[in-house]
Amino acid sequence: xxxxxxxxxxxxxxxxxxxxxxxxxxxxxxxxxxxxxxxxxxxxxxxxxxxxxxxxxxxxxxxxxxxxxxxxxxxxxxxxxxxxxxxxxxxxxxxxxxxxxxxxxxxxxxxxxxxx
Numbered sequence: 744x745x746x747x748x749x750x751x752x753x754x755x756x757x758x759x760x761x762x763x764x765x766x767x768x769x770x771x772x773x774x775x776x777x778x779x780x781x782x783x784x785x786x787x788x789x790x791x792x793x794x795x796x797x798x799x800x801x802x803x804x805x806x807x808x809x810x811x812x813x814x815x816x817x818x819x820x821x822x823x824x825x826x827x828x829x830x831x832x833x834x835x836x837x838x839x840x841x842x843x844x845x846x847x848x849x850x851x852x853x854x855x856x857x858x859x
Contacts, residue, residue, distance in 0.1 A: 765789055767819065767829075769804035773797070784841045787814060790828040798824055805835045813846050815839045 758781040767775040767789065777789040802821045803805075806816050817840055823830030833840050 758788075762828070765806055766829075767804050767806045769798070769802055769855070771802075773804075775829070782840075785834070786830065786832045787826055788823075788830050792801075794826050795824070797831070798829060800824060808840060 759775070760781050761779060763779045763782070765777055765787075767777070767780055768853060774796070775789070775791060776796060777791040780788045780790045798812050800823065803818060805816045805818055807816050817833055818834050819831040821829055822832045
């Protein structure tokens, strides 16, 4: 299965272990680069090389994600912080995030995420 693992716990959607470079821009102007460690239909965990003590749960921003047809800017909200990175909720994306992730992962893994 190409090193992909799907995990499930108390969250609404299963997580797909997937590494993608990501660049976040917070509403206050802070820029954060990192690598996703897991993604789901409505969120991701972004591992960062620096602990951002100024980032708190509830902060918002945007990130860009590339699909085959366009680059989309999507909103995020911080739902978790720890020494290794940030847990992000992705609201109101109309399926764009899930679609972009599907381009990076095998079809059978995406079907596990969506249940289809």
